[in-house]
Amino acid sequence: MELEKERERERAITPRSEDYSQWYVDVVQRAELADYSPVRGCMVIMPYGYAIWENIQKALDKRFKETGHQNAYFPLFIPYSFIQKEAEHVEGFSPQLAVVTHGGGQKLEEPLVVRPTSEAIIGYMYAKWIRSYRDLPVLINQWCNVVRWEMRTRLFLRTTEFLWQEGHTAHATREEAEAETHRMLDVYADFAEREAAVPVIKGRKSEREKFAGAVYSLTIEAMMGNKWALQAATSHFLGQNFAKAFEIQFLDRDNRLKYCWTTSWGLSTRFIGAIVMVHGDDKGLRLPPRLAPIQAVIVPIYKSDEERSQVLEVARATLTKLEGAGVRAHLDDREEYTPGWKFHEWELRGVPVRVEIGPRDVEQEQIVLARRDIGGKEGKRAVPQARLVEAVTQLLDDVQEGLFKQALEFREKHTYEPKDYGEFKEAVERGFALAPWCGSAECEAQIQEETKATNRCIPLEQEPLPENAKCVRCGEPAKERALFARAY
RNA sequence: CGGGGAGUGGCGCAGCCUGGUGAGCGCGCCUGCUUUGGGAGCAGGAGGUCACCGGUUCGAAUCCGGUCUCCCCGACCA
Numbered sequence: 377m378e379l380e381k382e383r384e385r386e387r388a389i390t391p392r393s394e395d396y397s398q399w400y401v402d403v404v405q406r407a408e409l410a411d412y413s414p415v416r417g418c419m420v421i422m423p424y425g426y427a428i429w430e431n432i433q434k435a436l437d438k439r440f441k442e443t444g445h446q447n448a449y450f451p452l453f454i455p456y457s458f459i460q461k462e463a464e465h466v467e468g469f470s471p472q473l474a475v476v477t478h479g480g481g482q483k484l485e486e487p488l489v490v491r492p493t494s495e496a497i498i499g500y501m502y503a504k505w506i507r508s509y510r511d512l513p514v515l516i517n518q519w520c521n522v523v524r525w526e527m528r529t530r531l532f533l534r535t536t537e538f539l540w541q542e543g544h545t546a547h548a549t550r551e552e553a554e555a556e557t558h559r560m561l562d563v564y565a566d567f568a569e570r571e572a573a574v575p576v577i578k579g580r581k582s583e584r585e586k587f588a589g590a591v592y593s594l595t596i597e598a599m600m601g602n603k604w605a606l607q608a609a610t611s612h613f614l615g616q617n618f619a620k621a622f623e624i625q626f627l628d629r630d631n632r633l634k635y636c637w638t639t640s641w642g643l644s645t646r647f648i649g650a651i652v653m654v655h656g657d658d659k660g661l662r663l664p665p666r667l668a669p670i671q672a673v674i675v676p677i678y679k680s681d682e683e684r685s686q687v688l689e690v691a692r693a694t695l696t697k698l699e700g701a702g703v704r705a706h707l708d709d710r711e712e713y714t715p716g717w718k719f720h721e722w723e724l725r726g727v728p729v730r731v732e733i734g735p736r737d738v739e740q741e742q743i744v745l746a747r748r749d750i751g752g753k754e755g756k757r758a759v760p761q762a763r764l765v766e767a768v769t770q771l772l773d774d775v776q777e778g779l780f781k782q783a784l785e786f787r788e789k790h791t792y793e794p795k796d797y798g799e800f801k802e803a804v805e806r807g808f809a810l811a812p813w814c815g816s817a818e819c820e821a822q823i824q825e826e827t828k829a830t831n832r833c834i835p836l837e838q839e840p841l842p843e844n845a846k847c848v849r850c851g852e853p854a855k856e857r858a859l860f861a862r863a864y
Numbered sequence: 865c866g867g868g869g870a871g872u873g874g875c876g877c878a879g880c881c882u883g884g885u886g887a888g889c890g891c892g893c894c895u896g897c898u899u900u901g902g903g904a905g906c907a908g909g910a911g912g913u914c915a916c917c918g919g920u921u922c923g924a925a926u927c928c929g930g931u932c933u934c935c936c937c938g939a940c941c942a
Contacts (some may be wrong), residue, residue, distance in 0.1 A: 716902035
């Protein structure tokens with residue numbers, strides 16, 4: 377008995393309540409999303425994890441194209457001097473740079489930086505390409521890898537090298553560039569909520585937290601399963617900072633030479649970490665159907681050879697029907713595992729819908745559907761084979777919605793509006809704290825020191841504060857509420 | 865980069881303190897038979913330069929020094 381419990385523990389992943397970090401590592405590895413590489417802080421994204429990334433890419437790329445952007449590719453290496461052209465940018469990124477000093481067996485004249493982000497090289501190229509207002513706006517995105525030398529790394533959430541997309545746009549007017557910054561934030565929020573079922577809070581980063589070189593940064597913040605915050609994507613209004621640093625100028629209608637207004641925006645493989653942490657449970661991953669590499673897995677059940685051939689026939693027909701309807705389906709017809717084993721395996725890997733087909737179902741011309749977001753018998757139900765496609769597609773939509781609702785309710789349940797600093801301190805222990813803030817960087821730093829919580833953002837959508845509102849910490853007048861939380 | 869923990873067949877661990885007898889256990893893997901509606905059973909079998917480098921010693925998984933990687937906590941960050 378004791379031994380059985382031990383074995384059970386070995387098979388199972390660490391419960392979230394016991395050790396959230398270990399749970400996360402267990403899920404990522406056991407679900408075969410990623411594995412460690414021999415290089416510190418670098419990971420291998422395995423086929424199943426990469427398939428999620430490909431689905432993220434598809435969903436985002438479609439939105440980028442719909443909003444008029446084109447893809448291009450800029451080089452991995454950037455002359456060291458380019459990074460130094462924008463003062464805040466250098467200061468922000470220099471501690472994180474990987475620098476190449478040798479090539480072809482010889483020391484380089486000028487060291488090359490492995491891009492930590494591409495504002496510099498893209499700024500240089502835009503200066504070459506842009507002549508007149510007729511060339512604007514320039515709306516380009518690139519899918520690539522970047523390298524930032526991190527002190528502490530975690531699978532997907534913070535790795536030395538990561539994959540992302542970075543959009544870089546140049547505009548004739550401030551208004552247009554700001555509109556682009558907001559528009560792309562909306563694109564990210566729409567993607568996060570509709571495709572990934574991750575509810576997000578749109579907001580503006582504080583001065584302290586903004587991108588190095590931006591006038592301001594916008595962000596979408598999501599609550600993870602341990603109630604910490606994660607910045608899921610950012611969109612930056614760069615003003616004319618990079619335009620001035622790289623001489624990105626255009627001749628306007630009035631025949632005057634002007635600096636462009638630029639933006640940049642990005643979403644990385646970190647988002648996969650967000651999906652794991654927002655939806656995952658003690659059984660493992662729970663993938664949102666719209667991004668799941670496998671949306672429905674078919675598990676055949678049989679005893680005798682006769683049953684086997686009958687069941688498999690129905691299972692294969694089921695697979696064909698689902699695929700024909702555009703469902704990403706998979707038939708797990710491996711002989712070496714029992715149905716029960718397969719149930720656990722596919723639950724661990726987060727497949728949203730399971731289709732069980734056994735002798736009883738063959739006889740009654742039905743199939744059994746089980747949904748990943750609701751466990752046990754409650755999430756199971758039998759459906760006539762004739763209604764298969766309809767039922768599965770409907771169920772996928774239901775799971776998508778169910779995951780979003782669960783995540784949203786969880787966030788709302790753990791978001792507080794503390795009345796004073798005492799309540800504030802308790803609130804950031806238990807989740808998000810939305811509180812009036814004076815706007816000073818000093819206050820922000822103090823809060824971080826005293827509570828470990830950081831200023832995640834100033835939410836864009838918020839009720840106006842009463843006239844005499846005071847900062848939750850220092851008591852100075854406050855104009856806005858800021859969202860504070862522990863964060864990854 | 866500072867503090868703490870870890871690295872032994874694919875996975876989880878024991879052995880180390882007190883150096884020496886064949887490097888062991890569970891899971892997994894391979895073969896065969898029986899099984900299959902929530903992690904199957906029996907029998908047989910394969911698999912490890914004990915993270916790496918160096919030192920002490922007649923002899924090192926075990927003692928000493930260094931390096932690498934991972935996990936946790938902090939400072940830096942998507």
